[in-house]
Amino acid sequence: MNEAQPLTRIQARNRAAILSGGLDAFSSAGFRGATLDQIAEAAGLSKPNLLYYFPSKDAIYTALLEGLLETWLDPLHALDADGDPVAEILAYAHRKLAMSRDFPRESRLFANEILAGAPQIGAVLSGPLRSLVDEKATVLRGWMEAGQIRASDPHHLIFSIWALTQHYADFDVQVRAVLGETDPFAGADRFIDQLFRSVLEPVQDRPL
Amino acid sequence: MNEAQPLTRIQARNRAAILSGGLDAFSSAGFRGATLDQIAEAAGLSKPNLLYYFPSKDAIYTALLEGLLETWLDPLHALDADGDPVAEILAYAHRKLAMSRDFPRESRLFANEILAGAPQIGAVLSGPLRSLVDEKATVLRGWMEAGQIRASDPHHLIFSIWALTQHYADFDVQVRAVLGETDPFAGADRFIDQLFRSVLEPVQDRPL
DNA sequence: TCTCGATTTGACCGTTCGGTAAAACAAACG
DNA sequence: CGTTTGTTTTACCGAACGGTCAAATCGAGA
Numbered sequence: 001m002n003e004a005q006p007l008t009r010i011q012a013r014n015r016a017a018i019l020s021g022g023l024d025a026f027s028s029a030g031f032r033g034a035t036l037d038q039i040a041e042a043a044g045l046s047k048p049n050l051l052y053y054f055p056s057k058d059a060i061y062t063a064l065l066e067g068l069l070e071t072w073l074d075p076l077h078a079l080d081a082d083g084d085p086v087a088e089i090l091a092y093a094h095r096k097l098a099m100s101r102d103f104p105r106e107s108r109l110f111a112n113e114i115l116a117g118a119p120q121i122g123a124v125l126s127g128p129l130r131s132l133v134d135e136k137a138t139v140l141r142g143w144m145e146a147g148q149i150r151a152s153d154p155h156h157l158i159f160s161i162w163a164l165t166q167h168y169a170d171f172d173v174q175v176r177a178v179l180g181e182t183d184p185f186a187g188a189d190r191f192i193d194q195l196f197r198s199v200l201e202p203v204q205d206r207p208l
Numbered sequence: 209m210n211e212a213q214p215l216t217r218i219q220a221r222n223r224a225a226i227l228s229g230g231l232d233a234f235s236s237a238g239f240r241g242a243t244l245d246q247i248a249e250a251a252g253l254s255k256p257n258l259l260y261y262f263p264s265k266d267a268i269y270t271a272l273l274e275g276l277l278e279t280w281l282d283p284l285h286a287l288d289a290d291g292d293p294v295a296e297i298l299a300y301a302h303r304k305l306a307m308s309r310d311f312p313r314e315s316r317l318f319a320n321e322i323l324a325g326a327p328q329i330g331a332v333l334s335g336p337l338r339s340l341v342d343e344k345a346t347v348l349r350g351w352m353e354a355g356q357i358r359a360s361d362p363h364h365l366i367f368s369i370w371a372l373t374q375h376y377a378d379f380d381v382q383v384r385a386v387l388g389e390t391d392p393f394a395g396a397d398r399f400i401d402q403l404f405r406s407v408l409e410p411v412q413d414r415p416l
Numbered sequence: 417t418c419t420c421g422a423t424t425t426g427a428c429c430g431t432t433c434g435g436t437a438a439a440a441c442a443a444a445c446g
Numbered sequence: 447c448g449t450t451t452g453t454t455t456t457a458c459c460g461a462a463c464g465g466t467c468a469a470a471t472c473g474a475g476a
Contacts, residue, residue: 032241125385167371177333
């Protein structure tokens with residue numbers, strides 16, 4: 001993890017190929033369902049050669065998850081307490097949807113890990129993730145109490161952004177089967193915008 | 209599938225135990241990741257005895273998916289074109305959330321199948337499911353054009369209900385890790401209600 | 417009680433799994 | 447050129463996989 005070795009060109013290429021092949025395999029079959037042979041073939045290497053770069057199947061999986069978690073929470077980190085409330089939340093949702101569009105395999109890898117009971121990242125969920133969410137939930141609650149956005153449960157508001165955006169990556173097959181030729185993401189972007197504007201915009205003159 | 213055999217008590221009990229064990233295994237590890245030994249142990253049977261009741265691993269998986277798809281689409285079928293628009297949609301969302309609460313394993317089984325690329329139920333998705341969704345989307349569009357609910361994309365509206373409700377079953381581990389001791393479903397129920405009321409209620413006097 | 421079908425078990429089979437050992441090969445460098 | 451380091455392959459291992467088979471056991475009815 002912190003070896004200062006310079007990493008030759010071949011090492012860089014092969015390690016990247018293995019991680020990409022592993023991402024394909026793990027994201028569609030889960031950790032237990034994916035095989036080293038499958039990953040090796042996707043990476044264009046023999047199995048022993050693959051194990052020359054990573055000591056075990058676990059090591060590949062762990063490397064993928066570690067690299068993923070870094071970037072996965074970035075959009076939430078970027079939610080700025082000093083920005084415009086509605087704009088900040090919408091921007092977060094749009095960034096998250098863009099990640100589903102641009103990195104669907106990473107999203108499915110994460111989904112598989114959670115479905116399996118989060119054996120690897122369970123500690124991260126109840127540790128750093130929970131802290132981050134609590135912190136941002138406090139920000140949201142502040143905005144609500146100041147009347148800048150409508151009051152609702154901040155945690156579930158965050159969950160709803162996760163659920164909606166990741167759905168378009170994780171259930172991509174289903175979404176496309178239902179929609180046919182239509183590109184899901186254009187419509188999704190508009191709908192999500194409209195949906196969250198509706199819940200967020202403070203009631204100026206309450207009807208009824 | 210259509211044998212008229214009366215099914216002895218032992219058969220009924222063992223088949224049920226196998227299906228329950230298979231549901232546990234497949235819903236957390238996926239088809240490829242689950243093993244017959246695992247299912248056999250969960251069912252309290254030896255592996256050969258398990259294979260006396262089901263001819264193969266595939267057969268167990270297929271039986272589970274078939275039994276699931278029947279009930280899985282029921283709530284959407286129940287959406288009544290002649291009912292009150294907002295009430296119908298909210299009722300659908302609540303029924304769907306209740307299924308996530310009461311049958312989380314089934315939800316995760318479905319999620320695993322989709323994540324794997326829907327190798328078994330792909331045809332159902334682009335066939336019967338798509339037809340059903342298109343039919344209900346037409347109903348929704350009718351309500352929108354009549355001004356009974358606010359205009360938005362009907363397909364994505366349905367997707368958003370799926371995404372939000374299934375999230376609480378499929379990502380249960382994550383949700384509970386973040387929330388701590390709090391029961392997720394009570395808050396989820398309130399939030400979903402508020403969220404969809406916001407997008408659905410027609411604007412009487414448009415502000416701005 | 418005996419019998420016959422339903423059920424269960426133990427032993428086993430071929431394949432695939434994750435992983436290892438050592439030798440062969442390639443490439444950089446003096 | 448030779449040597450040394452980095453890379454790849456061939457051959458292989460024990461365990462776990464899905465599944466089979468025949469024998470043993472059980473259980474309900476005559």
